[in-house]
Amino acid sequence: MEFKPRIIAFLCKWCSYTGADLAGTSRMEYKPNVRIVKVMCSGRIESTFVLKAFTKGADGVLVCGCHPGDCHYQEGNYRCLRRYQLLQKYITQMGIETERLKLEWISASEGKQFAELINSFTETITELGPSKIKETLNVLT
């Protein structure tokens, strides 16, 4: 059977979600594999959210926030960036491919970039194949 990756995207309300909205209202087409979770700020995206998405079977996790300097709450996206970089180091140690977790800045006007991002990320994850996490963690051996 053809592999259809499941992707969870956490988008901040002010820039990235509005960007995704723009892609929708402009009727841009992009791959249907992404499930979007809206949060108030990328700084709100706890590492737990990302790890939980992986353990529940996400093949890829995307995190999007306002461009550096543009955060609605001044600093939230920098916190997100630092958390992301630390998390990348951690998931590498745990045997999860770093490509499965991606951070991108999407502004409210970047509907086109958002659609392209979803397409390219879906392609990356499709090439990587399904995440091993569920089969490894489902049984205690």
Added chain:
Amino acid sequence: MEGSKPKLKLAVYWASACGGCCVSVLDVHEKLFDVIAAADFVFWPIALDIKYKDVEEMADNYIDVTLFNGAIRNSENEHMAKLLRKKSKILVAYGSCSHLGGIPGLCNFSTKEDIFRRVYEESESTINTEKTRPLPEYKVKEGLLEIPVFYNDVRSLSQTVEVDYFIPGCPPQTERLLEVFTAIVSGDELPQKGSVIGAGTRAQCDECIRKKTENKQIKKFYRPWEISDDGETCFMEQGVICMGPATREGCGYRCIKGNAPCRGCYGPTPGVTDPGTKMMSAIASIIDEKEPEEINRVIDDIVDPAGLFYRFSLPVSLIRRKLS
């Protein structure tokens, strides 16, 4: 004494553990006389010669309280966990290993195969040309020889059997154990099943008396031996990673009083899904850099994030083992 309250029946057992938890029970010192006045130890391998078969012969719920320390690493540990669950009214996960997986839980960074290959083939002092590995069962002419089966994953006690209470710590502070014991003996109403007892509900930092400011900004992390600690400023503010912000209070911050940063043995504060991510968030908040390369330079000072943030809790974390 006729008419007096029947004595409590206590058991203490070690599974995959170092023995420190059992010693922490012995650390009640002269208070042991008070304990013995109110309770009988019916099973305690470190101190008493009572065999597994004696436990098997006990009636169900015969033991009032069992303090179970150690993680579940092999079939013997699992068997004893299930047996003691059946024989005990109250089963307590005592210490970090049975509470969270503890130090043996770090084995979840490796597989059973990794460990066996290293131990029975590759270690520098091993001569094993036939590559013999231990077998759980081996037939000899006198009969069948058995040893416990080594599991691939290390588990906490509550991942194996139902647990009534958790007493955290590596090892738990003996004072906390005495408080719990006194509460049981005095017949106080017991806390809700499944709760953590013998510890507080706030973070270590709330209790710690080191000088703290709101302004924590770090451009470099240090290992404890790389700086000269002034003995009074918050470790985090000096750039030394201290697990205090993400660790439950209750130990009396003894490591910090001894000028060593907290390692997190008391586990996460209440309501936390994943112990390590809380610490990762705390760390990410105090790094004073905005450029990805600079942030990476600071993060590179943290040599082993997974081992550091999940030192005592890998088996109960969201990603509880390294994927293979």
